[in-house]
Amino acid sequence: MSRRTRAGDEDLFDTPIPGDVDSALTKLNIEIVGEDAANFRIACPAHFRRKGKEDRNPSCYVHKDTGVFICFSCDFRGPFVTLVAEVHGTPFEDAAQWVGEQGTIDLAVRLLSGQSRARKREAEEIGESHLALFTQPPARALASKRISADAARRFEILWDPQRKYWIFPVRDETGKLLGWQEKGKGYFRNYPEGMEKGESLFGLQALDGEEGVLVESPIDTAVLWTDGVAGGLASYGAILTPKQLRILGGRLNRLVDAHDNDHDGRRERVKTYQHFHGTGLIVRYFDYADLDVKDPGEMTAEQNRAAYESAYHPMMRSLVRFGRR
Numbered sequence: 355m356s357r358r359t360r361a362g363d364e365d366l367f368d369t370p371i372p373g374d375v376d377s378a379l380t381k382l383n384i385e386i387v388g389e390d391a392a393n394f395r396i397a398c399p400a401h402f403r404r405k406g407k408e409d410r411n412p413s414c415y416v417h418k419d420t421g422v423f424i425c426f427s428c429d430f431r432g433p434f435v436t437l438v439a440e441v442h443g444t445p446f447e448d449a450a451q452w453v454g455e456q457g458t459i460d461l462a463v464r465l466l467s468g469q470s471r472a473r474k475r476e477a478e479e480i481g482e483s484h485l486a487l488f489t490q491p492p493a494r495a496l497a498s499k500r501i502s503a504d505a506a507r508r509f510e511i512l513w514d515p516q517r518k519y520w521i522f523p524v525r526d527e528t529g530k531l532l533g534w535q536e537k538g539k540g541y542f543r544n545y546p547e548g549m550e551k552g553e554s555l556f557g558l559q560a561l562d563g564e565e566g567v568l569v570e571s572p573i574d575t576a577v578l579w580t581d582g583v584a585g586g587l588a589s590y591g592a593i594l595t596p597k598q599l600r601i602l603g604g605r606l607n608r609l610v611d612a613h614d615n616d617h618d619g620r621r622e623r624v625k626t627y628q629h630f631h632g633t634g635l636i637v638r639y640f641d642y643a644d645l646d647v648k649d650p651g652e653m654t655a656e657q658n659r660a661a662y663e664s665a666y667h668p669m670m671r672s673l674v675r676f677g678r679r
């Protein structure tokens with residue numbers, strides 16, 4: 355009788371892999387009792403048979419992508435099919451057929467499409483040590499954006515020397531590193547991909563005082579600082595999340611809104627004003643006047659200082675404009 359419940363190592367990549375290891379375990383009535391970045395932890399289903407007692411301190415790990423498993427206590431191990439054969443008490447071939455019916459998809463496709471559970475988890479585990487790969491931006495890059503080295507240090511703006519990208523670390527309200535934004539010529543990405551940048555305002559760690567200047571793009575916090583305007587906070591886009599609004603409300607008495615000087619920016623600054631109306635946080639609008647510019651990054655130092663100094667209360671400007679007609 356050749357009931358196979360084990361496959362040799364050479365079989366590991368020849369046997370079917372369930373499309374979703376997680377739900378395949380559920381169908382086998384195996385409870386996931388824990389997990390790390392790459393593996394689910396389960397009670398070993400072969401333990402009683404092999405050791406004569408239950409696996410009370412679950413020591414069996416199943417890889418989230420490949421389904422390959424190992425019990426560190428009894429050394430039961432193999433491809434996912436072997437686990438199925440053990441649980442179902444069926445021959446290896448039958449177990450392979452069962453796995454094949456569980457939405458088997460090609461592992462490479464899954465990894466490439468970024469749907470890998472294990473990879474996502476690993477990417478989430480961002481630590482300060484990741485930033486050690488980056489340097490201070492070189493003088494040439496600083497000059498191209500018209501920001502000082504001092505401003506880059508203050509806002510912790512870094513540089514990837516290998517790829518020549520700007521690196522903007524994203525931290526939550528407590529200063530915990532969530533990831534970073536990478537920007538180069540015609541290139542942009544958030545790392546990790548699903549980073550919760552809406553939990554954060556760029557520049558919050560450099561804020562000192564109770565007045566903030568709200569911009570959309572992280573680099574503009576440093577442009578403004580270079581031009582003598584402190585308090586820059588960037589929302590990473592026109593639309594503020596409820597969390598970002600809460601952070602502003604909790605930290606500031608005065609806000610100069612320098613949303614981009616375009617349709618979306620003008621729409622969203624009205625929302626910001628309305629959100630804080632009557633809350634004690636005074637909102638004024640950065641005065642782009644009639645300049646044909648998109649944001650502070652396109653303005654000279656003199657223009658930025660003037661726009662800040664003549665920031666106006668939204669109602670005042672409408673009254674003035676109304677009066678002119």
Ligand SMILES: [Zn+2]
Nearest residue numbers: 398401425428
């Ligand atoms: Zn075991």
